[in-house]
Amino acid sequence: MSARTIQGQKNLQDIRQASKDGIGGSPLRPDGNLKVKGEFAYSSDMWHEDMLWGMALRSPHPRANILSVDISEALKVPGVYAVLTHDDIPGTKYYGLEIQDQPALAIDKVRYHGEAIALVAADHPETARRAVKKIKVEYEVLTPITTEEQCLDPETHGYVHEPHEYKSHGSGNICHSQKLVSGLGVTDEVRAMADVIVKGSYEVGMQDQAFLGPESGLAVPSEDGGVDLYIATQWLHVDRQQMAPVLALPEEKVRLTLAGVGGAFGGREDLSMQIHACLLALHTGKPVKIVYARDESFFGHVHRHPATMTYEHGATRDGKLVFADCRIVLDGGAYASASPAVVGNAASLGHGPYVIPNVRMEAIALYSNNPSCGAMRGFGAVQACFGYESQMDKLAVELGMDPVELRQLNAMAEGDFMPTGQQIDSPAPVAELLQRVKDMPLPPPLDLEHLDVRTLPGALSNTSHGEGIVRGIGYSVGIKNVGFSEGFDDYSTARVRLEVIGGEPVAMVHTAMAEVGQGGVTVHAQIARTELGVEQVTIHPANTEVGSAGSTSASRQTYMTGGAVKLAAEAVRQALIEKGRRRYGWQHRDITLVGGKVVSEGAGVLVPMVDLLGDEAIDLTREHHHRPTVPFDKETGQGFGHVQYTFCANRAVVDVDVELGLVKVVELTAAQDVGKALNPLSVVGQIQGGCTQALGLAVMEEIVVKDGKVRNASFTDYLIPTILDTPPIPVDVLERPDPNAPYGLRGVGEAPTVSATPSIVAAIRNATGLALNRVPVRPEHLTGTL
């Protein structure tokens, strides 16, 4: 190596150190200052002169025929500008993410408690509320179809959607089903190969995303007859795709701009008030704002599917799994939403991160008159994980084995095959993740001498001073797919512009990615810095002027839109270097951009970027497509269905007040392989947040539905974890790169939400010796008073 080369590399080292805010660093959020100053404009903060307030009338019945709707009294309320029903919809009346089965406003019947029937626009929210109350609806109330038994017997109990209305490929009250058979399936011969068989039935309650920023937005009619909508959503383009036909507008006249999003977790994947606000704005010619109150939010978005599951596992005496037989029934509620994809996940991931030679699986989603269910963080993998991990603990007891060792003995690894026939072709350190959580130091034991009642079950309620409290420890591990599966071309678009501003090279990143809090905007800037060797990056507001970024869901945005930003930035870099080659005749093959300069590893700095760019801006757009997948075979479940897999393991330590049935999670440890942590601070934040939602499902959160009616649509009655309910969450981040993914990264957001719930329930079982086959675990399950 020549002296000149060594000097060149030393120079580059100095320059490189300057860009610590590239990938692998933890620069602060670009929107952080605005958010702490109260100046970040969320969708509910939108304001327009002369704007009206929109509000919906919602059904008090889960199933009824609508005999008449009389809006005349509502129209007479002073300050009311419009009252609309489905008769006023100019275009198609139905929409939906996968199946267009949901009316934008109810037509002749309602299928769930809270279904929107009519809309009001008025000069004040209270005026709108009063007008809504004056709409007279005559119902013929019908008995709701709510149980699996009722759903599967439509001859007796009726149809949620009449057979001739079916817009799905399902039948009866089944929205979607997926079977899977691998190895020999599960037959008597296969059962005979197992020394030990454990069976279990498990239930998961209906969880809510409970994002804090309510559904809201502002629709502004435009002079060209179109509409501009400022909206909190997860996917601008798919919103528009569903909205335009209902509004009878071409897509280019429906322009969406992302407003500030107060959390999402899957609950903004479906439309809520988008069509309603636009209908009112187009009808009145005035800007219309809709902001849901919290109770309306519980009715206005889909929830996590409640599930009933049966599992049977067989193993040899030494603990090797022989077979798994599983049936997962998901209640999809009144409309399809994302149910088909949730079923696909449940069926293909429902055996867990284990090598099982023989599997038989069936997953179905029902249509019912319960609230609609669709996407929520973990998407079909959460319910199953509670089932198969409960089974692993049961099997460990049966075999007299350590529950972690049993899991490790059967853990899948790179090179193994999923029951779908798909080979795991990137690291899958399942056994190691379990070992890591097991090896972490335990919290100090309960010290009755020096206790602080605030740290005990019951906490501030001062219900215990240590009596009746038992500690338990539990483990779990889970598997989740990343990105959209089953043959969906789940691409993302990014536009990157490089130009000189104020004497400095500045990159601008423009995508339609919905920043919902996850920190994608931070990561995009980091990628641009790394690929373009600049410090200054601006993030363009997300809107539909650029191509689709796909959904902020399925743990996919850093992989997909981050990947698109990388491609676009690389293209810009190439274009700039080509410009330099043309101008200066460089022959070096290793030219790159570092620290605001064009450099060669051999020759050092060639030219400052500002000199080469001059007045020209390089502005390029690229699409990022992940590797193709295929749909699962309907009967066998076979197929290369998923883009990437991700794994998280947990250890939970709990204290249980066995007399009062109260649980305090003392510590919840997580170990997760993230491939490459593009922003370690955000990665840890995602894992801790995901674990906490899993804690909520384990011991607190459930939408209680009785005879189709929601009983707890408020934060008074639907409890999410507070800071007192949430324990320290130590996180161990592994980085085993996936060669198929940009930078080797693995989607982060969902895996901990999948895996953490069963560890907490396992810890409660460990403390109490109870079976606990249902989440959330409630006090009455622990005290035997149910």
Place this chain on the structure above:
Amino acid sequence: MRVTFTANGKPVEADDVWEGESLLYVLRERVGLPGSKNACEQGECGSCTVYLDDTPVCSCLVAAGQVQDREVRTVEGLADENGELGLVQQAFVDAGAVQCGFCTPGLLVQTDALLERDPQPSDTDIREALSGNLCRCTGYEKIMDAVRLASARTCERAASE
């Protein structure tokens, strides 16, 4: 009705206020201070927390008429006149305690009030003080970090003064 009060040190006046309006609504929709957030509007989540005469309250539970001639301080009043972040605000940004940020304004006011009365709270004190402020994104760990950081900086500043 007309309501006049002081918001972040400045006199404000809201006209045509309907009697049922909350302080939160008046702040957000009538006087241009949307920083306080509307997550539940029934006093459960703490996102709308503001100081009312130096006491943190849920502004959604305060009727607009109750603030006549009183002093309100919102998240918008935590930064100094030049827009420089206050100590608690900076700690939340630095610690990664902000994700979607919808709970942040309420947590900032509540943390400010906590450190005002106890500059060195224990972890359990922090959890007790913030137990009325829901956050759905972070799992609270980074919020704990932020409050500890703000506490350390508060004590450093006091020591150097």
